[in-house]
Amino acid sequence: MKYVEFLSEAKPLLNLFGGKGSNLIDLIRLGINVPPGFIVSTNSYNKFLGDSHLRDQINQILSIEYTQKDVLNISEKIKNLFQKSRIPQEIIYEIKDALYEIWERNPDKISFSVRSSANVEDSKEFSFAGQAESYLNNQTLEEILKSIKNCWISLFSPQALLYILQMQKKKKNEKKILIDLKMAVIVQQMVDSQISGVLFTVNVLNNSLNQMLINSTWGLGQTVTDSSIIPDLIILNKDPFEIMKIIIGKKEKKSVPNPKGSSTILVDNKPELQNKCSLNESELYDLYNLGVKLEEYFNYPQDIEWAIKDNILYTLQSRPITSLKLNK
Amino acid sequence: MNKIGEGLSCSSKSEVDGELVYIKTIEDVINLFDSASGKICIVDDAGITTLSPILSELVGTICTTGSAGSHLAIVSREFGIPCIMGIKLSIEDIASLNGKRVKITHDGKDNGILYLIK
Numbered sequence: 001m002k003y004v005e006f007l008s009e010a011k012p013l014l015n016l017f018g019g020k021g022s023n024l025i026d027l028i029r030l031g032i033n034v035p036p037g038f039i040v041s042t043n044s045y046n047k048f049l050g051d052s053h054l055r056d057q058i059n060q061i062l063s064i065e066y067t068q069k070d071v072l073n074i075s076e077k078i079k080n081l082f083q084k085s086r087i088p089q090e091i092i093y094e095i096k097d098a099l100y101e102i103w104e105r106n107p108d109k110i111s112f113s114v115r116s117s118a119n120v121e122d123s124k125e126f127s128f129a130g131q132a133e134s135y136l137n138n139q140t141l142e143e144i145l146k147s148i149k150n151c152w153i154s155l156f157s158p159q160a161l162l163y164i165l166q167m168q169k170k171k172k173n174e175k176k177i178l179i180d181l182k183m184a185v186i187v188q189q190m191v192d193s194q195i196s197g198v199l200f201t202v203n204v205l206n207n208s209l210n211q212m213l214i215n216s217t218w219g220l221g222q223t224v225t226d227s228s229i230i231p232d233l234i235i236l237n238k239d240p241f242e243i244m245k246i247i248i249g250k251k252e253k254k255s256v257p258n259p260k261g262s263s264t265i266l267v268d269n270k271p272e273l274q275n276k277c278s279l280n281e282s283e284l285y286d287l288y289n290l291g292v293k294l295e296e297y298f299n300y301p302q303d304i305e306w307a308i309k310d311n312i313l314y315t316l317q318s319r320p321i322t323s324l325k326l327n328k
Numbered sequence: 329m330n331k332i333g334e335g336l337s338c339s340s341k342s343e344v345d346g347e348l349v350y351i352k353t354i355e356d357v358i359n360l361f362d363s364a365s366g367k368i369c370i371v372d373d374a375g376i377t378t379l380s381p382i383l384s385e386l387v388g389t390i391c392t393t394g395s396a397g398s399h400l401a402i403v404s405r406e407f408g409i410p411c412i413m414g415i416k417l418s419i420e421d422i423a424s425l426n427g428k429r430v431k432i433t434h435d436g437k438d439n440g441i442l443y444l445i446k
Contacts, residue, residue, distance in 0.1 A: 068358045072355075158354050158358075162382075197397065204396050204405060225398060227371075227393045227413070233336070303397075303402070323402070323405035323406045
């Protein structure tokens with residue numbers, strides 16, 4: 001297919017599938033349990049921009065000098081242009097085909113996560129783009145198409161425009177970079193997880209290479225990354241495996257799929273779960289093994305997002321820990 | 329100097345002081361855009377990724393929730409500035425701290441401590 005590729009059949013190509021997408025393809029090839037799905041490649045984004053003449057219009061908007069006071073307006077203007085433009089039929093056909101293939105294999109009701117994957121490696125120069133937009137719990141083709149468009153639009157968010165201004169202040173000429181970025185979009189079966197979180201294969205609090213750090217909570221993992229709760233904090237010793245420290249968080253709320261669809265909601269957590277550690281020893285051991293394997297494979301400490309549903313561990317993302325200063 | 333809070337020290341262990349700015353919305357970030365230099369920002373819920381554009385100007389970040397794996401902690405580490413997550417404040421009204429001079433120190437273990445400079 002020209003615009004859409006199944007994760008299990010694709011090759012990791014940064015320009016076509018973005019950083020996060022290529023990384024997931026790598027994980028699947030390594031035999032890691034990654035939720036199945038497909039990638040809407042940067043070819044789709046390019047065709048959409050070209051067919052709708054959006055590229056020229058955005059270039060024109062961004063060519064006029066702007067200040068921080070203008071970014072909300074400019075971002076809104078570009079967002080409206082995206083929303084008025086139609087996704088080309090050829091792309092919709094391929095997305096539909098891919099979805100039907102997944103639906104055929106899954107008689108039960110399933111929902112999808114839609115995540116952005118820009119064609120930049122995770123690095124601090126691009127942390128606005130590396131900062132993933134995720135749209136969870138999409139159930140229909142219409143919802144998925146809308147979320148794909150929202151991922152594309154996120155390249156021109158107020159934060160991204162402010163970021164470019166900040167770079168200009170520092171006399172780096174980065175003005176046209178937003179329109180040069182390409183966005184792939186990952187559509188995956190969503191893991192409606194009971195437990196989720198992040199795993200760093202070094203202890204990022206003190207940079208100890210012989211320790212791992214885990215943040216974990218009940219429900220979907222976005223409450224950990226967006227700081228809407230205080231997750232549990234667990235420090236493991238790496239060699240040999242040992243649980244060194246468990247600090248129970250304040251898990252008053254948890255994120256769950258909205259029963260009405262197309263979003264997630266925060267609900268109160270059961271009182272008996274708020275002060276209970278969200279991971280048991282055997283789950284910690286599984287995470288430890290995942291961390292050891294991925295760190296060895298990528299030959300660098302990893303920042304891993306994971307989820308557990310019905311005792312099965314899923315890997316949602318693995319990327320290098322960007323802040324480490326290692327003498328390699 | 330009065331101790332007003334303690335939480336998880338998630339990034340650089342350097343001692344810093346500066347004016348505290350309470351950030352709630354992207355509009356607050358826009359208003360701070362030209363004067364962010366040397367400030368310490370405190371946020372108290374989700375949506376704080378908006379701090380990223382001014383992070384290179386700040387000397388510290390603080391959040392009343394979250395932990396080492398939160399996005400704010402990750403980007404603060406990338407910029408090498410001290411970051412206290414899940415801070416427990418002894419002062420309930422965060423807005424009353426807006427504009428006050430504060431200092432961040434570390435206890436040598438995993439905790440970051442926030443002081444109000446009198």
